[in-house]
Amino acid sequence: MQPEPECRVLSIQSHVVRGFVGNKSAAFPLQVLGFEVDLINSVQFSNHTGYDHWKGQTMTAEELQTLYEGLQLNDVTRYDYVLTVCDPVMGDKRNGDGYMYVPENLLPAYKEKVVPLADIITPNQYEAEILAGRKMNTEKEAIEVMDILHAMGPDTVVITSSDLPSALGDNYLVTLGSQRKVIAGGSRVTERIRMEIPKVDAVFVGTGDLFAAMLLAWTHQHPNNLKIACEKTVSALQHIVTRTISNAKALAGPGKKPSAAQLELRVVQSKRQIENPEIIIHATTI
Template sequence: MTVNRTPQVVTIAGSDSGGGAGLQADLKTFQARHVFGMSIVVALTAQNTYGVQASLPIPAGFIDAQFQSLAADFDIRAAKTGMLADREHVEAVVRNLQQVDFGPLIVDPVMVAKGGATLLASEAVVTIKEQLLPLADVVTPNLPEAEILVGKKIVTNADMVQAARTIQTLGVKHVIIKGGHRQNHKAEDLILLADGTCYWLSAPRIATANTHGTGDTFSACIAAELAKGQPLKAAIMTAKAFLQGAISQGISVGHGHGPTNHWAKLSEKVSLRQG
């Protein structure tokens, strides 16, 4: 009998009842990229395209149980984190990650929802910086998250490079600062690899409000590609193309910040340049 041959990935994150972000977006991305997805639920949210109406963290002991259950059976080849709620839950995730081998770890440092709701208690930022990032292979903050991590505003390309280098000193190998919050005509992300090489990853900016869950989707796709054995740079390129397609080939769901289209085709309008 063939056992554990299929690439397997886990998301360690919060649940979005509206289905556009959180572990639901991660699982949709995993399925679209042909890997088997699992989830460790850290928090529940009552959420729709208008925003987050309520949240409920999962007891830390139950997070332990989920880790133990998956580790006992599956051959997980990559993991990603999303919403981790507060310091207690970040510490629970860190403690468990130190005890299992789930392959490369992608940290999406989710802090604020599209609608403005806080998804990470302020005191947990230090815990992420001091305990979680040293375990990570890749971290994928957007600009506001990167500003929180470095404690200063990021305006120019040079600011992004300096911020990425500062974040890298926290122990994470590779840093991707997503530039979607800038007002440039292109959505341009900065990639800083472990060897110090910088790349700029670009795609045309799309005028749409349907961008709920883009960060989750991007980081989940990187995890999926790494689980299949793709080199990191190729995995990041695929993730950008997947996300660009998910935004440009939009769907109409809800009345607020709608979700992206996880069954879209990869976009070819993605470019990479060293710089």
């Protein structure tokens, strides 16, 4: 009897006891989609830091290395993928202004050491701009930014959210993707896609981690079709956030703003949408 085939992911991210962020957000969808997932928790908190209170510990570099050495000693470090959500926690925009979550003196390490090792990166607009060293206010400028990021090493770049103008109006975010690939005959081509995503009136935590995990899964299933991989990823995520906000409003009651606890992503309840997402957000080729 031949051993069963498996695809194994090492996911190095934060962990929370309650809720869905980091490894808690990434592991379930990957497992639902058939991946074996090994977890290294870089941080262990009671809950994410959007709550009023949190407690927990941060692993040191030496502690993380010790865990990996234990795997090495047992010769179990052969992985198909390593998932670590570095770029989505670099920074974001608050009230229209850029805001770094990490010290700015770490930016060269991301640009020179982390990004060149990655096959896929999923920055938001602000992160893409600071990595590329230039702004993107138009689709043309966004393509130029993605090309700069390609030149750093990654073959797939997906800007998960941007405030570029949408033909559908102000209530839409724009997602952009670019994938370099080799076609028959050995020539290289670049596939570029654009998606218009309805805004949801809530702030969620863990969506970036969830996005990265599902994009990994669907690019594995569709390695040469970024359009389909992004449509499945974004559609599943839209199902989840729509379900989450509806449930949160029901829990909060009429006229009340949902709490951080009520806005925890409804990941487990969305198992069917993760496994077989109905395509509700379509991508266009640019």
